[in-house]
Amino acid sequence: MTTSEPADTLVIGAGIAGLVLARELVLQGRTVRVLEASDRAGGQIAAIELDGLRLDSGAEAFATRGGTVREYLERIGLADRIIAPRDAPAWLHAAEGQTVPLPAVSLLGIPAAPLAADVVAVVGRRGAWRGLLDALLPGPVGSRLPTVGALVRRRMGDAILEKLVAPVVEGIHSTHPDDLPVTAVPGLVHNLLRENSLGRAVARMRIDAPAGSLVASLDGGMSTLVEALLAELTRFGVAIEYGARVAEVHPDHVVLANDRDDDAEPEVRHGHVVVAAPGLIDPADGSSAVQTATHLALLVLAPDDRLAAAPRGTGVLVARGTAVVARALTHVTAKWVTVQAAADGREVVRLSYERTPTLEQARRDAEALLGVSIPSDRVIAGEVVTWVRASRIAVDDEIPVAGEQVAGTGLAAVIAQARAMAEQLGALNDSDTPTKESIS
Numbered sequence: 001m002t003t004s005e006p007a008d009t010l011v012i013g014a015g016i017a018g019l020v021l022a023r024e025l026v027l028q029g030r031t032v033r034v035l036e037a038s039d040r041a042g043g044q045i046a047a048i049e050l051d052g053l054r055l056d057s058g059a060e061a062f063a064t065r066g067g068t069v070r071e072y073l074e075r076i077g078l079a080d081r082i083i084a085p086r087d088a089p090a091w092l093h094a095a096e097g098q099t100v101p102l103p104a105v106s107l108l109g110i111p112a113a114p115l116a117a118d119v120v121a122v123v124g125r126r127g128a129w130r131g132l133l134d135a136l137l138p139g140p141v142g143s144r145l146p147t148v149g150a151l152v153r154r155r156m157g158d159a160i161l162e163k164l165v166a167p168v169v170e171g172i173h174s175t176h177p178d179d180l181p182v183t184a185v186p187g188l189v190h191n192l193l194r195e196n197s198l199g200r201a202v203a204r205m206r207i208d209a210p211a212g213s214l215v216a217s218l219d220g221g222m223s224t225l226v227e228a229l230l231a232e233l234t235r236f237g238v239a240i241e242y243g244a245r246v247a248e249v250h251p252d253h254v255v256l257a258n259d260r261d262d263d264a265e266p267e268v269r270h271g272h273v274v275v276a277a278p279g280l281i282d283p284a285d286g287s288s289a290v291q292t293a294t295h296l297a298l299l300v301l302a303p304d305d306r307l308a309a310a311p312r313g314t315g316v317l318v319a320r321g322t323a324v325v326a327r328a329l330t331h332v333t334a335k336w337v338t339v340q341a342a343a344d345g346r347e348v349v350r351l352s353y354e355r356t357p358t359l360e361q362a363r364r365d366a367e368a369l370l371g372v373s374i375p376s377d378r379v380i381a382g383e384v385v386t387w388v389r390a391s392r393i394a395v396d397d398e399i400p401v402a403g404e405q406v407a408g409t410g411l412a413a414v415i416a417q418a419r420a421m422a423e424q425l426g427a428l429n430d431s432d433t434p435t436k437e438s439i440s
């Protein structure tokens with residue numbers, strides 16, 4: 001076996017979790033080495049260039065809830081790069097095929113006022129009346145149900161759940177509300193019990209956090225965050241080894257995969273190991289993680305006054321059972337003024353899919369969702385990007401795990417957990433091997 005200079009901590013994975021961990025640990029005086037399987041850092045935060053425009057091809061925003069990410073961005077000197085989305089409504093391409101604005105006062109599609117005209121337009125009069133029952137039920141009814149789907153169905157009925165909430169949740173969380181834990185919407189149950197109504201809980205939460213304030217991004221895209229962290233790690237002398245796919249994980253060393261030469265000795269790296277790579281082979285039973293794919297189509301379109309008027313606000317979520325194949329569309333130039341300025345009249349749209357689309361499919365879907373004809377010759381550039389995401393897996397109990405696999409999806413959750421883990425690792429005696437128990 002061949003080895004390299006030992007570091008006291010080995011971080012596996014240079015996604016946002018690994019980069020944040022590496023930075024925080026090096027600031028505690030540790031020597032850190034990051035091992036990254038691919039040839040770039042950032043993981044699910046990435047950028048591509050299309051027709052000279054730099055665009056996010058993975059995560060494009062962060063949740064502002066709790067202020068975690070904002071505070072971290074301030075800490076690393078990016079406060080003045082934070083941008084808010086345009087405060088325009090999102091739309092819904094409903095099951096019946098019509099495209100309507102999402103109810104003005106709603107949270108994840110859960111309406112504050114079930115009988116409002118914009119709710120009736122999507123769920124019908126019967127579904128809306130069933131939704132009103134929520135206001136008559138005692139607060140605790142449904143409050144102990146585990147998922148958003150079960151809670152909404154119990155209080156507001158099937159029509160509101162399937163026609164309104166499901167497309168929004170699927171567009172935002174890539175999962176049906178029946179699979180989304182209520183804990184993923186902090187404050188929802190607390191406010192339900194306080195207000196004795198799910199609708200009034202939503203209204204209260206909306207007063208506290210108006211629509212446009214729920215997410216933010218960075219001027220230059222989310223890759224700006226990766227670049228800033230990489231610059232700091234370089235300054236602090238942290239080595240990042242690219243093309244280093246870890247195949248075997250132990251608490252105090254890892255073995256790299258031997259992808260090129262079967263006869264070569266396996267390479268080993270020593271140090272206290274922290275895993276920040278979703279889907280890494282489970283060292284306990286050798287099984288690999290289940291993977292799901294998300295596909296994005298990015299299109300740059302020729303200038304068009306009808307599109308410049310942002311006919312569907314910042315974007316459209318798509319209900320199942322319509323002729324449109326995309327799950328959601330973001331009108332990027334309508335959402336982010338910085339991209340609009342850089343695009344200089346061109347329009348950018350981003351569509352997400354469960355199966356690989358062709359660019360022609362994406363063009364047709366964009367046309368249907370935006371309600372504007374987009375002839376093929378108006379598509380200046382396009383690209384389809386596929387992301388394969390690993391499900392959560394268990395690893396050896398002695399090895400600390402950071403990142404999406406334990407924190408849940410989303411930059412806010414991942415950054416908060418990586419920082420908390422770094423703090424707890426720092427509190428341990430350097431001579432101890434950190435274990436999952438000691439830091440949980």
Ligand SMILES: Cc1cc2nc3c(=O)[nH]c(=O)nc-3n(C[C@H](O)[C@H](O)[C@H](O)COP(=O)(O)OP(=O)(O)OC[C@H]3O[C@@H](n4cnc5c(N)ncnc54)[C@H](O)[C@@H]3O)c2cc1C
Binds near residue numbers: 036058
């Ligand atoms: C299309 C898309 C859009 C998204 N949009 C948003 C959004 O707008 N807002 C939001 O908050 N979140 C969004 N997310 C989710 C968010 O990007 C992720 O939750 C977050 O980036 C995960 O960070 P991570 O560091 O845990 O994992 P990753 O980013 O997956 O990083 C893991 C790293 O580990 C490396 N690695 C894997 N296996 C090994 C190995 N064996 N050895 C060494 N290295 C390895 C990988 O190459 C990768 O670099 C989006 C995700 C996708 C795919």
